[in-house]
Amino acid sequence: MNNQNVVADQTICHRRERRFKASVESPLACETALGEGELLPGTVVDLSTRGVRLLCEGQFEPGQPISTELTTDRSHGVYRGVVRRVEPWVGGQSILGCSLNDPIPDSVLDELFHEGVVCRRTEERISLCEKAKVTWPLNREEVEVDLQDYSTGGMRILSSVPIPDDVRLRLRIEVSEETSLIVDAKSVWKEESEDGCIAGIAFTHRDTPVKVAEILGLTPDIDENRTTSAMHYKYRFLGIALGAALLGFITGIAIS
Numbered sequence: 001m002n003n004q005n006v007v008a009d010q011t012i013c014h015r016r017e018r019r020f021k022a023s024v025e026s027p028l029a030c031e032t033a034l035g036e037g038e039l040l041p042g043t044v045v046d047l048s049t050r051g052v053r054l055l056c057e058g059q060f061e062p063g064q065p066i067s068t069e070l071t072t073d074r075s076h077g078v079y080r081g082v083v084r085r086v087e088p089w090v091g092g093q094s095i096l097g098c099s100l101n102d103p104i105p106d107s108v109l110d111e112l113f114h115e116g117v118v119c120r121r122t123e124e125r126i127s128l129c130e131k132a133k134v135t136w137p138l139n140r141e142e143v144e145v146d147l148q149d150y151s152t153g154g155m156r157i158l159s160s161v162p163i164p165d166d167v168r169l170r171l172r173i174e175v176s177e178e179t180s181l182i183v184d185a186k187s188v189w190k191e192e193s194e195d196g197c198i199a200g201i202a203f204t205h206r207d208t209p210v211k212v213a214e215i216l217g218l219t220p221d222i223d224e225n226r227t228t229s230a231m232h233y234k235y236r237f238l239g240i241a242l243g244a245a246l247l248g249f250i251t252g253i254a255i256s
Contacts, residue, residue, distance in 0.1 A: 018048055019046045019047065019048045019051070019053075020046060020047060020048065020109070020118050020119055021045075021046045021118070021119045022043065022044040022045060022046060022047070022117060022118055022119075023116055023117050023118065023119060025116075026072075026115070026116050026117045027043045027044070027117070028043060028044040028047075028070060028071075028072065028112065028117040028118060029041070029042070029043055029044075029070075029071045029072070030042050030043065030044055030052075030054055030056070030068045030069060030070055030071065031068065031069045031071065032054060032056050032058075032066055032067070032068040032069075032096075033066065033067055033068075034058075034060070034064055034065070034066055035065060040056055040057045040058040041056070041057060042054050042055050042056030042057060042093070043055050043056075044070065044118075045095065046153075047104065047118065048104075049103040049104050049106070049109070050099060050100050050103050050104075051081075051097070051098060051099050051100060052068065052079075052081070052098050052100060052104075053095060053096065053097050053098070054068065054095070054096045054098065055089060055093055055094075055095055055096075056093060056094060056096055057092055057093050057094075058092075058094070059094075060083050060086050060094055060096055061083065061086060062083055062084060062085060062086060063082065063083065064082070064083045065080065065081070065082055065083075066080070066081055066082070066083055066096075066098060067079065067080045067081075068081070068098070070104075070108075070112075072112075072115055072117055076108050076111060076112065077104070077105075077108055079100050079101075079102065079104065080100070080101045080102070081098040081099055081100040081101055082098060082099050082101070083096055083097070083098055084097045084098060084099055085097035085166070085186075085188070087186070087204060097188075125149045125150065125151045125156075126149060126150045126151070126218060127148070127149050128147045128148055128149055128150055128155075128216065129146070129147075129148075130146070130147040130173070130175075130216060131144060131145070131146060131147070131174075132144075132145050132146075132147050132157070132171055132172060132173045132174070133145065133171070133172045133174070134157070134159070134163075134169050134170065134171050134172070135169070135170050135172075136163075136164060136167045136168060136169050136170070136187075137167065137168065138164070139161075142172065143159055143160070143161045144159075144160075145157040145158060145159045145171075146158040146159075147173070147216075148198070150212065150213070150216065150218070151209075152209040153202055153203065153209075154185065154188070154200060154201050154202040154203050155171075155185070155200075155201055155203075155212075156198060156199070156200055156201075157171075157198070157199050157201060158195070158196050158197070158198050159196055159197045159198075159199065160196045160197075161197065162190070162192060162197045163187050163190050163197050163199040163201075164187065165187060165190065166186070166187060166188075167186070167187050168184070168185075168186055168204075169184070169185045169186060169187060169201055170182060170183070170184060170185075171183040171184075171185055171201070173212070173215055173216070175215060175216070179215065180215075181211055181212065181215045183203065183208055183211075183212060184203075184204045184205055184208070185201040185202060185203055185204055185208075186201060186202050186204055187199050187200070187201055188200050188201065188202050
């Protein structure tokens with residue numbers, strides 16, 4: 001990493017730009033350091049030209065400067081940035097949402113696409129017209145919101161009450177008196193207008209996308225109009241689950 005040209009600038013990440021998912025089958029590795037500290041191994045969850053989300057070992061806090069090197073069988077550059085969000089994960093790891101001080105070049109993204117470690121397809125969204133209720137730590141009363149769209153990473157909601165920035169949310173989706181689901185999420189962006197507050201929320205638990213898809217009927221046998229998209233999600237989730245199980249099995253054999 002010391003032999004690489006470190007990218008440095010003060011350009012700030014635009015959270016709403018297109019993000020590309022890293023491949024589950026062929027992970028994109030990274031080595032991340034705080035300042036001049038030790039290199040910490042990790043993998044890329046998703047990335048854009050001006051931002052990256054990492055699953056990394058170590059302790060981090062929002063506002064800390066970092067540098068991270070993207071690697072496959074070779075280096076794809078070292079980039080400096082700033083930690084914007086930290087979500088604790090299992091095994092002493094954290095999910096880091098980082099803005100980059102200088103964009104990842106299109107030529108590097110093309111390399112990653114061609115190597116199959118980053119998917120060209122951006123995260124698909126399904127339009128919704130559903131009701132839900134949300135609370136957060138300083139507002140225990142439920143606020144009714146409209147669910148506007150869904151993806152495997154989160155949802156877009158419309159609220160008559162402003163949603164605070166960077167706050168933990170509890171979303172209650174109730175489709176009938178007998179069927180409801182409580183979802184833990186986090187607000188990541190918002191826009192206020194005369195119609196209310198539109199907010200983007202991110203799921204904070206790995207199994208949440210499947211549960212939300214099930215309760216909203218995003219499966220082929222429930223809604224014919226959503227068949228294609230629903231099948232995409234169903235088999236994508238199945239592939240991820242099988243991949244994780246296989247990796248755990250192989251790891252267990254190696255340890256024993």
